[in-house]
Amino acid sequence: MSTPTPNSAEARDVMFHLHSQTNAQAHAANGPLIMERGEGIHVFDSQGKRYVEAMAGLWCTSLGFSEARLKRAAAEAYDKFGFYHTFNHKTPAATIDLAEKLVALSPIPQAQAYFATSGSEATETMVKLAWVYHTVRGKPGKRKIISRDRGFHGSTIVAASMCGMPRMHREFGLPLPGFLHTLCPDAYHGMQPGEDEAAFVIRLAATLEELILREGADTIAAFIAEPINAGGGIIVPPAGYFPAIEAVLRRHDILVLGDEVVCGFGRTGEMWGSQTVGMQPDMVALAKGISSSYFPISAVILGKPIQDALAEMNKGGEIFGHGFTNSGHPVGVAVALETIRIYEEMDVVPHVRAMGARLRAGLDALAAQSRIVGQVRGAGLMIGVELVAEPASRTAFDPALKIGARFDAEALRNGLVIRAMGDTIGLCPPLIIDAAGVDEILDLFGRTLASVEAGLAQPHTAAAE
Numbered sequence: 001m002s003t004p005t006p007n008s009a010e011a012r013d014v015m016f017h018l019h020s021q022t023n024a025q026a027h028a029a030n031g032p033l034i035m036e037r038g039e040g041i042h043v044f045d046s047q048g049k050r051y052v053e054a055m056a057g058l059w060c061t062s063l064g065f066s067e068a069r070l071k072r073a074a075a076e077a078y079d080k081f082g083f084y085h086t087f088n089h090k091t092p093a094a095t096i097d098l099a100e101k102l103v104a105l106s107p108i109p110q111a112q113a114y115f116a117t118s119g120s121e122a123t124e125t126m127v128k129l130a131w132v133y134h135t136v137r138g139k140p141g142k143r144k145i146i147s148r149d150r151g152f153h154g155s156t157i158v159a160a161s162m163c164g165m166p167r168m169h170r171e172f173g174l175p176l177p178g179f180l181h182t183l184c185p186d187a188y189h190g191m192q193p194g195e196d197e198a199a200f201v202i203r204l205a206a207t208l209e210e211l212i213l214r215e216g217a218d219t220i221a222a223f224i225a226e227p228i229n230a231g232g233g234i235i236v237p238p239a240g241y242f243p244a245i246e247a248v249l250r251r252h253d254i255l256v257l258g259d260e261v262v263c264g265f266g267r268t269g270e271m272w273g274s275q276t277v278g279m280q281p282d283m284v285a286l287a288k289g290i291s292s293s294y295f296p297i298s299a300v301i302l303g304k305p306i307q308d309a310l311a312e313m314n315k316g317g318e319i320f321g322h323g324f325t326n327s328g329h330p331v332g333v334a335v336a337l338e339t340i341r342i343y344e345e346m347d348v349v350p351h352v353r354a355m356g357a358r359l360r361a362g363l364d365a366l367a368a369q370s371r372i373v374g375q376v377r378g379a380g381l382m383i384g385v386e387l388v389a390e391p392a393s394r395t396a397f398d399p400a401l402k403i404g405a406r407f408d409a410e411a412l413r414n415g416l417v418i419r420a421m422g423d424t425i426g427l428c429p430p431l432i433i434d435a436a437g438v439d440e441i442l443d444l445f446g447r448t449l450a451s452v453e454a455g456l457a458q459p460h461t462a463a464a465e
């Protein structure tokens with residue numbers, strides 16, 4: 001990436017295209033990285049340079065970038081019709097099949113599936129359903145939502161309010177009133193001197209309960225959490241965290257909302273992230289891996305008590321006043337059904353465990369040789385490598401050094417796409433990755449780490465980002 005030449009695609013991008021999660025000035029100075037096409041776990045830029053896409057795009061292309069079966073499934077669905085909807089008792093036939101399939105796979109008994117198109121819509125839908133649930137039970141005052149620092153739940157106004165990241169709030173005057181945040185279960189940095197993980201968990205549960213009591217349990221509807229925080233830096237909660245937290249929530253009649261947008265569909269080495277971390281949600285939001293993001297589709301899986309509440313709420317003949325035009329879109333549904341078929345045929349869970357173990361072992365070996373790796377953490381094929389100034393004391397780098405950004409830029413030079421979350425380097429490759437793909441990531445990661453380490457003495461320049 002360098003200053004765009006006039007009239008180039010790069011210059012037109014700078015002029016006409018507002019990017020998500022991008023700094024406008026840096027973009028104007030350096031231009032975009034234009035990606036042209038994909039092949040398995042690799043993508044190719046407009047200059048023909050090949051990269052291992054070790055982030056599966058945005059934690060999403062579990063089946064890689066060129067799965068022909070998904071293309072065919074979409075084409076066959078388009079042969080029937082380009083669109084149909086799920087309002088007013090109507091539905092495409094395939095939407096029923098996907099709902100049934102998701103319910104069968106679901107961690108929630110006697111569930112139903114509700115469809116939307118993005119993760120944000122799915123997390124927001126869960127909030128509305130939580131409000132219905134409590135209202136019907138005579139507790140309409142239960143409206144507030146608790147989420148966690150460093151959680152990510154989307155970009156629409158309620159979803160962004162639930163994020164625990166200042167960058168999702170700063171420009172917009174968020175969070176909305178009634179959206180509260182509690183501690184992130186980051187044991188690596190969060191444990192106090194003398195505290196072990198068990199004591200840390202007890203403190204997290206106690207802090208949550210203090211918040212609930214301060215606000216009033218009769219004002220709180222639900223708690224939302226990713227089983228393993230993705231965008232917050234791949235934070236795996238310590239053992240016993242969710243059972244301890246859920247005991248507090250149940251005591252105060254607060255629903256548990258699982259955000260499986262990243263963790264779902266095998267990513268963490270179980271079908272659901274909630275299984276990996278021992279979480280028992282009342283509802284879950286699914287997206288990304290549901291269709292390997294070949295079509296924008298998301299879903300909420302809701303348990304029986306929520307369905308009963310909706311039925312009760314509308315027993316006078318009123319309708320459920322919620323819905324997105326593209327909910328249950330027949331093409332997205334066909335792509336999702338085929339995606340799930342492929343997960344089943346490839347036996348995705350043991351495959352992810354084996355490839356995840358190989359990746360983890362290789363990263364642990366690199367960490368053992370490095371002066372700047374503080375922690376390698378994660379589950380399945382969702383791994384974070386945190387770079388720190390002094391591993392022994394867990395001392396972070398001075399943020400001005402922008403170590404994560406340096407790593408990102410160097411990785412791109414080496415043909416590796418990672419995600420720098422502060423100084424944590426995220427790896428979340430397509431689940432179809434094989435041993436050779438894992439070894440390619442390790443080779444490129446090792447080279448990148450070595451040159452970042454070697455360059456630590458030199459000052460960082462914005463042009464290097």
Ligand SMILES: Cc1ncc(COP(=O)(O)O)c(C=O)c1O
Nearest residue numbers: 118119120152153154230261262
């Ligand atoms: C855990 C989680 N939840 C929700 C979302 C929001 O999904 P979308 O961008 O499709 O609205 C994301 C997006 O990255 C996510 O990582």
